[in-house]
Amino acid sequence: MKKTGFLFDKRFLLHKTGPYHPETPERLEAIYKGIEEAGLLPKLTLIKTSRADLKWIETIHDKHYIDRFSDACISGYETLDRSDNQMCGETYETALLAVGGILNTANMVMEGKIDNAFCAVRPPGHHAESDRAMGFCYFNNVAIAARYLQIEWGVKRVGIIDFDVHHGNGTQHLFEHDPAVFYYSIHQHPSFAYPGTGREFEEGDGDGLGFTKNSPILPGQGDEAYELSIKKDLLPEFEKFDPEVIIVSTGFDAHVDDKMSDVNLSTEGFSWIIKMIFNMAERYANGKLISVLEGGYSLKHLPELAKNHVEILLNGGENVY
Amino acid sequence: MFISKSMTRDVVTIDKKANILDATDKMINRKIRHLPVVEHDNRLIGIVSDRDIRSAMPSIISHDYNSKEEREKLSKLKVADIMTPDPITISPSYTLQDALCLLQQTKVGVLPVVDENDILKGIVGVRDLIRAFINVLGIGEPGMLLGIVVEEQTGKMKEIVDAITEEKISFGSILVAKYWDKEKRAVFPYLLTKDISRVKKKLEKMGFILIDPLEWYLEQLPKTS
Structure with missing residues (x-):
C-alpha cells in the first residue's frame, strides 16, 4: 500500500459562489463524505494547509492581477473578469489557502513523507491565465505547483495530465514555451465545449514545441475514446519525456451524468484513467503523483468517484498498460 | 465591417522594372504569395503572384536550370513581362461581405485595395478574412x-x-x-x-x-x- 496524502480544509468551503452556480462548496463536502464514509481517512496522511507565500503566486500570475483580485474581494465585488467567476469576500484568502496546501503537499512528496496525494481544494485553477480569472478559476493551482517543483526542488521534468472535461487553457498557455513541463490534456472537443481551445494541432511553441499534447473527445464518446486517445497520445509522449513528478488536474465532469459536458465517461472509465496514471507514476516518477481537484459537478456521483480515486492512489491496481 | 478596418496596410510592393528573381526573393522573405506592382506614386498597375513566376520559369526537366545562359535569361525577365495588368481591386469602402463574395466569384487569392485614383491603400486576402471572421464569430474568446x-x-x-x-x-x-x-x-x-x-x-x-x-x-x- 502507498503512503497517500489527503488535503482538505473546511476553509476551502468559505469561497461561496451564489445560489445558481455549479462550482459550490457542496461539491467538496460530497467528495469528503465519499472518502470518509468508505473508512479511508485512517489510511491517509492528512495534510495541513497554510496561506501560500505571495512570492510563489507571483511566479505564475501577474502582480497587477493578484492585486486586482485581492481588491475586488475586499471591495465586495461579486464577480471577477467575467460573470462565470462568482466570488465572495473570502475567495481571495481561500484561493491562497488552496495553493498553500498544494505546496505543502509538494514538499511532503519530495521529502518522501508520502508517495502521492489527492488535494481536494477550491477554487479550481486550470483555466486561470497569468493575468485573468476564467471559468471559475482564480489562481492556477497546478501551474504554481509545477513552477514550485522546478524552483524549490530543482525538478527538471514535470509532467501534467489534465483529464477535466474542459481544456486547461491557463496551464497550457503558461507552459507552452517550456520544454521542462509537459502538458497533456484530454477533454471535450473545443468546438463543442468551453473554453474553445485544446485542438489537436496545439502542440507548444518555440522551445516548448512538442511538449504540449491535446486529445479532443467528441460529444457522445466515452470510455473507449478515452482509452484509445490516452494510449495513442499520452503514453508514447511520457515514454519520451520521462517525468520526474506527475501532477494531475483531476476533474470529474466528464462523467456521463455530469450536466457540464456531453461526453459519457463511466465511473469505471475514471478508475481506468487513474490506474493508468498511477502506473505511469510508478514507471517514471518513482510513484510521485500529486492529484489536484478541478471540476466535477454531479453531487450524486462525486462521493463514489472521489472514493475510487483515493483507493487507487492507495492500492494501485492492476497494470493497465 | 468596412475593408479599411480589416485590410493589411503595410503592403509589400514591387516595381515593374524589377526582375523576377528579386520578386521571388521578396515573396520568400516576407512569406507572401502576391506582390502588387506600383508606379513611383504608389499607383497600382498590376499584380504578380508566385504562380505567375513559376509559369515563367523554365521546366526543371527540359532545361538546365542552373546554366549560365538560363540564369541570364531569367534575370532579364522583368515583373512587367509576367504580371497581371489591371487586376481586380476593391475600394476601402467595400465591406467584408463584398470581399468574401468577390473572392468566391473571381477565385483570386487577394484583392488590392485602391482609392479612386488607383493609389494602393492596402491588400486583403483570404487570411485577413479568416482573421476577421474568427473575430466575428467570437471564437477567439472562451465560450x-x-x-x-x-x-x-x-x-x-x-x-x-x-x-x-x-x-x-x-x-x-x-x-x-x-x-x-x-x-x-x-x-x-x-x-x-x-x-x-x-x-x-x-x-x-x-x-x-x-x-x-x-x-x-x-x-x-x-x-x-
Missing part, C-alpha cells in the same frame, strides 16, 4: 456554442435572447441556419460562459428543442423533395 430549433414565428428569437440575457450570459455571436427544417430555422448562439446547463434546461422548459451537437450544421440549404 460555448448552443444549437436551438426555432419555428418561423415572430418573437421566437426574442424569447431565446431574453432567456439567455436573464441568466446574465454575454453573447459572442448568434448564427442562424435559415433552412433547418420545414418552417423551422436553427439558431446557434455562441455564449461567453462555461456553464450553459441552466440555460439549456430553461430553454427546454420553454418548449425549444436543443440540437444534438453532432447534428450541428450551419450551412444547411433548402431541402428539395
Whole structure:
C-alpha cells in the first residue's frame, strides 16, 4: 500500500459562489463524505494547509492581477473578469489557502513523507491565465505547483495530465514555451465545449514545441475514446519525456451524468484513467503523483468517484498498460 | 465591417522594372504569395503572384536550370513581362461581405485595395478574412456554442435572447441556419460562459428543442423533395 496524502480544509468551503452556480462548496463536502464514509481517512496522511507565500503566486500570475483580485474581494465585488467567476469576500484568502496546501503537499512528496496525494481544494485553477480569472478559476493551482517543483526542488521534468472535461487553457498557455513541463490534456472537443481551445494541432511553441499534447473527445464518446486517445497520445509522449513528478488536474465532469459536458465517461472509465496514471507514476516518477481537484459537478456521483480515486492512489491496481 | 478596418496596410510592393528573381526573393522573405506592382506614386498597375513566376520559369526537366545562359535569361525577365495588368481591386469602402463574395466569384487569392485614383491603400486576402471572421464569430474568446430549433414565428428569437440575457450570459455571436427544417430555422448562439446547463434546461422548459451537437450544421440549404 502507498503512503497517500489527503488535503482538505473546511476553509476551502468559505469561497461561496451564489445560489445558481455549479462550482459550490457542496461539491467538496460530497467528495469528503465519499472518502470518509468508505473508512479511508485512517489510511491517509492528512495534510495541513497554510496561506501560500505571495512570492510563489507571483511566479505564475501577474502582480497587477493578484492585486486586482485581492481588491475586488475586499471591495465586495461579486464577480471577477467575467460573470462565470462568482466570488465572495473570502475567495481571495481561500484561493491562497488552496495553493498553500498544494505546496505543502509538494514538499511532503519530495521529502518522501508520502508517495502521492489527492488535494481536494477550491477554487479550481486550470483555466486561470497569468493575468485573468476564467471559468471559475482564480489562481492556477497546478501551474504554481509545477513552477514550485522546478524552483524549490530543482525538478527538471514535470509532467501534467489534465483529464477535466474542459481544456486547461491557463496551464497550457503558461507552459507552452517550456520544454521542462509537459502538458497533456484530454477533454471535450473545443468546438463543442468551453473554453474553445485544446485542438489537436496545439502542440507548444518555440522551445516548448512538442511538449504540449491535446486529445479532443467528441460529444457522445466515452470510455473507449478515452482509452484509445490516452494510449495513442499520452503514453508514447511520457515514454519520451520521462517525468520526474506527475501532477494531475483531476476533474470529474466528464462523467456521463455530469450536466457540464456531453461526453459519457463511466465511473469505471475514471478508475481506468487513474490506474493508468498511477502506473505511469510508478514507471517514471518513482510513484510521485500529486492529484489536484478541478471540476466535477454531479453531487450524486462525486462521493463514489472521489472514493475510487483515493483507493487507487492507495492500492494501485492492476497494470493497465 | 468596412475593408479599411480589416485590410493589411503595410503592403509589400514591387516595381515593374524589377526582375523576377528579386520578386521571388521578396515573396520568400516576407512569406507572401502576391506582390502588387506600383508606379513611383504608389499607383497600382498590376499584380504578380508566385504562380505567375513559376509559369515563367523554365521546366526543371527540359532545361538546365542552373546554366549560365538560363540564369541570364531569367534575370532579364522583368515583373512587367509576367504580371497581371489591371487586376481586380476593391475600394476601402467595400465591406467584408463584398470581399468574401468577390473572392468566391473571381477565385483570386487577394484583392488590392485602391482609392479612386488607383493609389494602393492596402491588400486583403483570404487570411485577413479568416482573421476577421474568427473575430466575428467570437471564437477567439472562451465560450460555448448552443444549437436551438426555432419555428418561423415572430418573437421566437426574442424569447431565446431574453432567456439567455436573464441568466446574465454575454453573447459572442448568434448564427442562424435559415433552412433547418420545414418552417423551422436553427439558431446557434455562441455564449461567453462555461456553464450553459441552466440555460439549456430553461430553454427546454420553454418548449425549444436543443440540437444534438453532432447534428450541428450551419450551412444547411433548402431541402428539395
